[in-house]
Amino acid sequence: MIRLPLSDEIAVAIAQVVNDATPVPTRKPSHADIESLVYRYKLVDGDPNLNGFSFGKAKRVNAILIWAIEYDLDAGEAFISALLSLIKGLGGFRQESPNYVGEEAIQNLKSSFEGEGISLASDGVIMPLVLDNFSDKEIEKFLQSYIRRAKKGASDAALLAGTAKDLLEAVAAHVITRILGDYPQKNFPTLLGLAFHLLELSTPKTQGKSSQTKRFEISLYELGCTINNMRNKQGTGHGRPFLPTISEAEAKAAIESMGMISEFLLSKLKGKLHI
Template sequence: MSTEDIWAVAASFGEIFAVESPPTHSDMDVAFRRAGVLSPQSAPGSGIFSISKARRITNAFDQADEGKVDGLIRALTSSLVAKRVFEKTYDEVTQNLLDELRRNLARVGWGLSPAGSLSPLGVIDVQVGGREALEHQIKRLRNSGDDVSLILGAAKDSLEAGAKFVLEERQERYQPDESLEALLNRAMKLAGISTRPADVSSDASKALATINQSVPKIAEAVRKVRNDQGSGHGRTVMATMSMPEAAFIRDLTLSVVNFLLSEHDAHPRW
């Protein structure tokens, strides 16, 4: 996403918050804390000078690094949803501002539904199309927001894409019906990740081997929860898994994929 695109998103949020109340300044404080940014209502060293809501949003985006921009977008959108701004279908001014926000969010890879639900744009083919396609799949997982089913589906897809990427880079074939656990187990071996202690006399070495042994089991667990509650398969029921549980699976999956790719990059292919 370009700086210009981010500025456009910030301006859209600023215009909406400027005309809507709620969300209040206090609601914005909550959103900023969730996103891990600081944008106070008063100027530094002054308890009198009040900064406008639009300016506070601009300040928040200015200080948010690339890793926090998506979190800030999610937090501000959630604030608008909580205060029922998206339900004001009778207000033409508000709807025009929301339409502009949708257009600008699309520029940075987000889709925004009429009800205020965020979702990453674009469908990534699980069949690996190079490192760029894999990075897009990982980004899709990172940007899965608070949608539990999407998190679980993207987690399984990311593990599968990561394993297939390593296999293809190592000129290894895989079968269409090969299980996720088998794919990941083979990819780990090719990337030089050992499930046996390098030094049997070292407790640390044995502990590391135990952790490595758990990776295929993690993949198996992710596959099972995805099949039961994740996106895909034309599912028509809501996921019952809690958001903290889904976030844990997302973070664990990202750690596994990053570990696999780091070891793959660190070991020569020939």
């Protein structure tokens, strides 16, 4: 199952596909179905219906997701992935089904996911967008969305939808492509080192533009290489992105660091290209 991104916009769009007002008031998933997922992903504290209120399905799901964005993003992303799989299995994306969610709700959700690098087909099939098919500005928009998730420690944010690259590797490749027009297929330390060099940043082998920040820049480069070494190379794209010997706390810190380094490189790229 693809882990889906969660944002305020997506929370609203997800709520629309479980709306119990149109077109069929009793269409599934039921409140019991939603509650089952709430318990599975430990979102009880964010569920108003389990805390003394009686919300309709749409308002209930929206409240759960808004709470998750603030307090447990990983659980919220797992919840919406499971919820959409459930809706698809119940016929929510088939027009002839009594549980059909409606064309407008599907289009709104499709648009919300596209902004996060995810493609939603009309039949409910979800796939990562292939970023190579987009403009530089669109690619940078998608990269920024993953950087935001990485900085929050989202468990799959080390992976970039649409490619086999880690977020930091994808950012380094984007930097090189924007400056040189293409990038060589090199090992990660060489690729990251080239991106740093083109941005006039220091690495252990090169002197950057500013001697005052040399130690800081080298530390970022070495941290990026260390995080790459922690990666589960056999598992990229499926499940946990880090080796099983890496603790959850270490993985979260690594992902947040990856987001920080990626954001730093993109900001330097914008400064260099004056964009």
